[in-house]
Amino acid sequence: MEENNSRRHFMKTGGALFAAGAAGLAGAARSTMANAAPAVATHTMAALPKAKGPRLVVVGGGTSGLTIAKYAKKEYPKFDVVLVEKRDMYSSCFSSNLWYAGLINLEFLADHSFLDAAVNNNYIYFNATVTGLDRTSRTLSTNEGDIQYDFLVLAPGISYDYDKIGVTDVDAMTALRQIYPGGFISPTEHVTIHRKVKEFEGGVFVQTVPSGNYRCLPGPYERACLLASTFKKNKIKGKVLVLDANPEITIKKDGFHAAFNELYRDYIEWLPSKAVTGVDVDRKIIKTEFDEYKFDDAAIYANVRGSTLIEHLGLMAPSSKSNQKEAHIDTRFYNIIGDPHVYVTGDSRPHPYSKSANTSNTEGHFIAKVLAARAQGKEISWVSPRTICYSMVNAHPMEAISVDAGYDYSTEKDIITGFSKDTKTFENRDAAKGEATLEWARGIYRDMFNA
Amino acid sequence: MDRRRFVKVCTGSAALASANWGRMAVASDFEAFPAAKLTDRSGAPFKGTTIPTSEALVFSYPLAGVPCFLINLGDRPTKPNIALKNEEGDYRWQGGVGPKGQFVAFVAICTHQMSYPQPKVSYLRYAASGSELAGGPGRIVCCAHGSVYDPADGAKVVIGPAPMPLMPVRLVYDPGTDELSADGIMGMAYIKRFFTTYKADLIARFGPGGYRQAVGEKTVCIPISQYSGLVPTC
Structure with a gap:
């Protein structure tokens, strides 16, 4: 009874917010969350077949979760794998910038079925939203009932942190989230930005770049290029104003500067060290420390934090380990410190890795091996993820730049110290890399959805 | 096609060493298929002396898809009898065929x-003179994520x-006629997965089941620059 009471209380407070949209909901972890204890089991079991082996529950059907669900089963066929995903339709965040410039259609991003991924790779896709976790009884609660696990992987991605751009008023935050979405979390944001680009008739289109380790480091710059390329082709009298919180372009800077200067001199204005400190939604004004900028339309990319689900489940790292509310996990093997049964992977990790699809995909291959080994009482050595990442800097014709990065681990400090020596950048834009950008994405879709 | 009527042969030395080769779990074998003569578009056998060194030729074998x-x-020697490993197990690659062992598939x-x-x-090509990603001449490069293979070294x-x-595809060279045939392939399990992955595309291109048809006694080789409308030079 007591548990049921707590459960009801939770559903009225924090749980409702998660049911509304979970990982993507910025600010969901605000005051209501502070009082919500990590939830308890409902005693209503989810309608799932009885586990036929050690049950591995993977939460999140993004790049990390899909890769781990597939490859953990491949690495250790005895695993009984359940992928819990709140969306009923996949659409990738990666490659979404290409859609705005008409280089791909929405099918490119979304014609990939969770059902097919599960059938092709012998696991169960369970369409539900996580509401709580009891690590003592190894029970995950969802809006569709509880699931017992032997191993749990949480890969819920990121949430936006509007507090960090000075927007603390919940009305302003809500307006901002709906009217000027950042476009780095959910498909519905991508659809809105796609419409904005088609409807842009001139003036100033602001693209902000947050500080910290945000998702897809080159993403905002790539988007600026693709919007500029589109405006230029369509002879729109307008420009993209890039307000960058950072003093310099965060990755592939030579390639981006070359594109800005050589292709978009009249179409992109890039202003470094302009951290957004507030937005007046009604008057369409963005404030930075010393200046104000009037805009006609915008994609306002707030700072990034670990998914609010991580905070809600009580798995957040102390601020000394992560200033972005990411998970409290082992640097090399991703388990929650002190709990070898629960893992947090993908963009909720506190690592300084680039939060990109290729990072999560290669990391997922490694974590699948970790889980397979641990299910058999073994350990394996750490392997760095790999960040292979293309940025389309021109749409007419398609030209891209790229980076291929690895990372170094320090045993003494138990931290990731930086890029490995074999990291390479390819910053001369060309058509070959433009074409490769498309196949890069198709390869990752195949790796996640096909057998 | 009835696959059962083809004899499974083993060229891997590890497999040959085993009396119980039919149940080999650790060795990967070539699977024999009816030999197909490599021809040009007109159906005339390709003469080894006319095969360019500047790019790869594409042919279908043993199935249309x-x-x-x-x-x-060219003059680059292959390394014969090297030990390699794929998802099916260990195998030995015997090197190229032809007067200088220069032909590989x-x-x-x-x-x-x-x-x-x-x-x-x-997105996959033989970069004879090297490329940004290749790290050296004469390698096979995949644009998608930068995988690079050395065809002189068994495509390691x-x-x-x-x-x-x-x-690997097994080639047979006839020094009398200077002609080439293919007669074996490794990795049919991988190819089956390839068919599953691209099933809709393959049906659109070859018709239902068309991609699974045997190529027959001849298979046409087409320079990749003509085979594909676009070959990015990654």
Whole structure:
């Protein structure tokens, strides 16, 4: 009874917010969350077949979760794998910038079925939203009932942190989230930005770049290029104003500067060290420390934090380990410190890795091996993820730049110290890399959805 | 096609060493298929002396939907009898055939995420004179994620994320006529997965089941620059 009471209380407070949209909901972890204890089991079991082996529950059907669900089963066929995903339709965040410039259609991003991924790779896709976790009884609660696990992987991605751009008023935050979405979390944001680009008739289109380790480091710059390329082709009298919180372009800077200067001199204005400190939604004004900028339309990319689900489940790292509310996990093997049964992977990790699809995909291959080994009482050595990442800097014709990065681990400090020596950048834009950008994405879709 | 009527042969030395080769779990074998003569578009057998060194030729073998590269390595010697490993186990690659051992063939499907030559575009190519990603001349490069293979070394992975070599195709060279045939392939399990992955595309291109048809006694080789409308030079 007591548990049921707590459960009801939770559903009225924090749980409702998660049911509304979970990982993507910025600010969901605000005051209501502070009082919500990590939830308890409902005693209503989810309608799932009885586990036929050690049950591995993977939460999140993004790049990390899909890769781990597939490859953990491949690495250790005895695993009984359940992928819990709140969306009923996949659409990738990666490659979404290409859609705005008409280089791909929405099918490119979304014609990939969770059902097919599960059938092709012998696991169960369970369409539900996580509401709580009891690590003592190894029970995950969802809006569709509880699931017992032997191993749990949480890969819920990121949430936006509007507090960090000075927007603390919940009305302003809500307006901002709906009217000027950042476009780095959910498909519905991508659809809105796609419409904005088609409807842009001139003036100033602001693209902000947050500080910290945000998702897809080159993403905002790539988007600026693709919007500029589109405006230029369509002879729109307008420009993209890039307000960058950072003093310099965060990755592939030579390639981006070359594109800005050589292709978009009249179409992109890039202003470094302009951290957004507030937005007046009604008057369409963005404030930075010393200046104000009037805009006609915008994609306002707030700072990034670990998914609010991580905070809600009580798995957040102390601020000394992560200033972005990411998970409290082992640097090399991703388990929650002190709990070898629960893992947090993908963009909720506190690592300084680039939060990109290729990072999560290669990391997922490694974590699948970790889980397979641990299910058999073994350990394996750490392997760095790999960040292979293309940025389309021109749409007419398609030209891209790229980076291929690895990372170094320090045993003494138990931290990731930086890029490995074999990291390479390819910053001369060309058509070959433009074409490769498309196949890069198709390869990752195949790796996640096909057998 | 009735696959059962073809005899399974083993050229791998590990497999040959085993009396119980039919149940080999650790060795990967060539699977024999009816030999197919490599021809030009007119159906005339390709003469070894006319095979260019500047790019790969694409041919289908043993089934219509399986793309393979025929590569003339020119003066670059192959390394014969090297030990390699794929998802099916260990095997030995015997090197090239021809007067200088310069002719080699591999299944043209990247073992990382299955990029392959298609009529519209090929992200996989033989970069005879090198490229930005290749790290040296005479390598096979995949644009998608930068996997690089050395065809003189059994298409072993030299750079990038590919987990295993390109699947080898066995060639037979007739010194009397200077003609080439293919008569075996490794990795049918991988090809089956390739068919599943691209099933809709393959049906659109070859018709229902068409991609699974045997090529017959002849298979046409087409330079990749003509086979694919676009070949990015990654």
